[in-house]
Amino acid sequence: MTILQIALTIAICIAVLSFGFAAWLFMWVKKRPSSNPKIAVIAEYIRKGANTFLKKEYLVLAIFASVAAVLILLFLPMPIWKGSPLTNVYMMLSYIAGTVFSCLAGKIGIQIATIANKKAAEAAQKGIQPSFMAGFRGGAVMGMAVVGSSLLGVAAIFWIFMDATMLLGFSFGASSLALFAKAGGGIFTKTADVSADLVGKVELGIPEDDPRNPAVIADNVGDNVGDVAGMGADLFDSNVASMAAALVMASVLDIATNGVFTSMVFVYASIGLLASIIGVATARIGKNGNPTTALNSSTYVTTAIFALLTAGATALFFNVEPCWRIWGASMIGLIVGVLIGLTTDYFTDDRRSPVRKVAHASKTGPAFTILSGISYGFLSVLPAMIGIAVSALTAYKICEPIGATSGLGVDFGMFGISMAAVGMLSIVGMIVANDAYGPIVDNARGLVEMGDLGEKALQITDELDSAGNTVKAITKGFAISAAGLTVIALLGAFRAEVNTAAEALGRGANYLAGFDIMNPIVFFGILVGAAIPAVFSALLMLGVDRNAQRMVGEIHRQFDEIPGLKEGKEGVVPEYDKCITIATKGALKELIPAGLFAIVATLVVGFIGGVVAIGGFLLGNIVSGLLLALFMSNSGGLWDNSKKYVESGHEGGKGSDAHKAAVIGDTVGDPFKDTAGPSINTQITVVSLIASIMSTIFLTASLF
């Protein structure tokens, strides 16, 4: 067996192990006791609503994917009448596999989340420990499914086709699906959340998750389809993209090295998954333990295991200088990722000054809540941007000397950057677990409230929910930064693809040395590319806006027309499904223009300015995308926690003017942090991948 075959075998074994572990966790969660009939009824509402949405969404996406698959068959990587038809078939199959695997991960996530929510709710009656474990292990099922299927998919596609370019097709399948899943889920969840709060909390003054509110089930469904399925698709996509970028770069290097670097990518990714398995398996919380500490410490455990095991594996299998440098690059990624997470925490944690200052500013009125929140959001961009910049530069510089001596030039440095991204994303299993934990306990809190499980259970789920929010901010900083490094690596992959294509077209081996800012075509691409994330997020937010206005109308209608609903008369139930239908229809309607816009803009720029303009376009997209994603995610998290801080009795507490202002801030922040911000990630990745797989076409057919 060659080293590459060993590495692929390890990857597939560990992926299978993670599925086994996920199945065990699934059964464990399912076995937790649940007996309350009221909870069962409401949980069933949520489960059905989530599955209905997913079914309709996947139907729409199946149409999109089919069209895309046909286009790929006809045109990619080369028009079928020009290149070899078989390559196009392979590319199409890889693409389809990417979409299917992504859907699968989302579907598994929804399955477990809609079980774990009621288990965690009922467990909350017994104490924080069982409730936490139900929520956490439920989230971990999703984590294992996402990372396991991405590793399995990448390894299988690579083993079958032995061509890294096919991975770009697989990755494009994953990310085009994620683009719509994240956007659609994001619009659904925030439509419901914002409308429920606006009529319920603000107008009528009834508590969150009050069963009288017609949008309350839609809100809980939204947590699942947006934060579980959408987020899962997003991180599945990031993980696949980072591996694909690294493998494309590794292929370039491995022409001379017998598959060593390709093997390293697989071994490191496998170790990341293994570390996450161990981290999840050992996660515990004391009887009265702090859930935030439990979540964070399991993340740190995973990080440490990854660092140790990769060092061991490098010593064992790859004990030469170039490989140790690569190990260094991936450690840089890991460390900087943790540091960026900590700075994100600073801006969104209610024990720190930004959240408190925004809460204090709320006393002067909502305009100041907004202004100070936007300002701190802008400030929060700096450490993350510096972190990404420094980790990319350091990873490159660590690996560059090898590039210089081996004559591989920038390629080795770019491989270093891509391995920093792999390092940062190594703990993605843990991240997904923590991220999916959030909506599960959020749902559990809703079930406790709607099922009248008592004050103690409510307090416990409140605490679990709040821990989910804090940890989410950290993991989000992590995810955005990792996406940042990944797209930098994808820019390198794009250049490599262009050069391969140019060589095939007989235009010389090193056709494109780079992209010079002073070249006006590059500059043109940069400026247009920079505008894309802004427009993309605007379209999503306007979608939420329009959709929420429709739903608010429906909620008002129900309160007006259904007798006894407002007063909470026994036996009067609102028409929950009407709200779910509005959210579903609206989300599916609004997700299309935003997603298509990003794709079409890439094609237009490519056909106008060719590969050179596309290089600039990707850069502009990365720069403004990172800026806006960080800004929106962080200020959204900050407003959310400011509101909670006021609600916990500060600056006047619940019902005060400061509270009203803070609620307005939170409502603005909701689509920022859960619709637009995280979708930008996916948008950047999709655009980068389209660029790569279209490189031959852009080379042969462009205006300039």
Next chain:
Amino acid sequence: MTILQIALTIAICIAVLSFGFAAWLFMWVKKRPSSNPKIAVIAEYIRKGANTFLKKEYLVLAIFASVAAVLILLFLPMPIWKGSPLTNVYMMLSYIAGTVFSCLAGKIGIQIATIANKKAAEAAQKGIQPSFMAGFRGGAVMGMAVVGSSLLGVAAIFWIFMDATMLLGFSFGASSLALFAKAGGGIFTKTADVSADLVGKVELGIPEDDPRNPAVIADNVGDNVGDVAGMGADLFDSNVASMAAALVMASVLDIATNGVFTSMVFVYASIGLLASIIGVATARIGKNGNPTTALNSSTYVTTAIFALLTAGATALFFNVEPCWRIWGASMIGLIVGVLIGLTTDYFTDDRRSPVRKVAHASKTGPAFTILSGISYGFLSVLPAMIGIAVSALTAYKICEPIGATSGLGVDFGMFGISMAAVGMLSIVGMIVANDAYGPIVDNARGLVEMGDLGEKALQITDELDSAGNTVKAITKGFAISAAGLTVIALLGAFRAEVNTAAEALGRGANYLAGFDIMNPIVFFGILVGAAIPAVFSALLMLGVDRNAQRMVGEIHRQFDEIPGLKEGKEGVVPEYDKCITIATKGALKELIPAGLFAIVATLVVGFIGGVVAIGGFLLGNIVSGLLLALFMSNSGGLWDNSKKYVESGHEGGKGSDAHKAAVIGDTVGDPFKDTAGPSINTQITVVSLIASIMSTIFLTASLF
């Protein structure tokens, strides 16, 4: 006489002509009748307040400028012990001249604005025509002063030193002053505006400009120091920078051409000023005419005159192909500038859908005002970014063939871009006139209200004020786009400066071919550079935030402690000066960190990554700076007009919930459009200029 001497003579003559015309306008305005003693008292308050602030601000800036002058003497363009000391002395003198000319233009602006405001107020009793003429001609004094002094300064410095690099020193003087003047003025004006509205309009429900409001004079002073003096410094800076960039590029080309291209720059700039003079002189309004039409049509007249006269001058003096191509480039700039202005108008005009949709969204609550306003602000970025990208690319492509045949490479193309910027800024005299008209009639409106000049006069000044707001949005789009092209040209100037410096250091003639995105040091610069405008604007907005909180406290204190003030008892006057002092002190305190941050960040990146990182840094700065400046200016204008739209009786009209929400939107928009947004322009220019004049130092002392 050489052609260059002729061109310089023309420039100086036309600059002098503009001063003469400004003096005539000044006297004309001064001669308008004013007799109302109440108006005289209040106008005197405003005049004194504005002059006090300006005096204190210039004192602070004098300290800063002195320190900077000493540093320039010691280190720039080369450490004095290494290069020739005389060059350093010249550079310092150019720098000082830049600061002095900028102050002068600001001072003249304040002088006339604080006279024209009361003239326009009293004229409003007679009708719209005399009131409009007083406001417009008052603004035109400022326009003539700004453009005349910038042309005179640039021509004089060039004639004395015959070295385009010295112009960078002059430009740096102008822009470092503008950075602080715009930031300080912006903080002052929005502190006062926001606080006055918050306590007056929102809490107490008293009208805008009610004389009982202790902050009302500060608010009117703010219009002058922010929108007149600050804006004047800003556009003085842009105008000088665009000429300086074009002249640096022209010098490179003129090594072989005997001063032709340098002469073209001066001739075109002179014609721009001449066109503005004619445009101002011919501006008229009918008895019941529409002021918006009057302002816009005078802008279009100026544009047409510029196009015709430059064509004539080119045929007469520069009738060779390269020069006609340059003429084409400047026309591209002019046309695209107008188009960008029109798209800005679309997003901020209350007859168009964005403003109306935001007004409609306000019915659902302030969160939707904010969300939809931010979304449309994001959308508005796209046409302007495409416009800048297309004009830069087209201007380059028009001129590139000459570069190719003459062996001048990219330099000729970059010169084309810089001439597109000169073309776009050709009508800057008109822009400043229109921009200064705004605060003058805004002040006039305040005086009419405070002096009880009657309902008819109030209606007229309201209409004039609203026209000012509409036109302001267009000119702002123009100014940001022109700044965008200018900084692209400055990037070219930076490369040229680096190559000149490298040659002097014996490192070869074409040391720096460009900045490759794939170079991780460039990439590092890009990511850090992109974060700077976000942090810069955050610091300014937090400054406004803090300062407004202080002032709101003071207003509350006065209403509580001064007996009879709230009730409007005859003879009871609030302590206006206390509010002015708070605004002054706060503005001076808050402007320093933001300004220094941008400068220090440039130095840090330069000393770490050298000229290569700085190239990336400038690019990142330009891209995110344009994005944020356009977004903030446009959404600010949009919110302002949405509020006015609701106030004019739509969506529930004054006092409705939609109105309250729209007021919150406007309050958020105020620092967006008048503090942060327009300051970013200056920030980008300052950073670009520092980069250029520090190029030798960064070449010799950097980590990488």
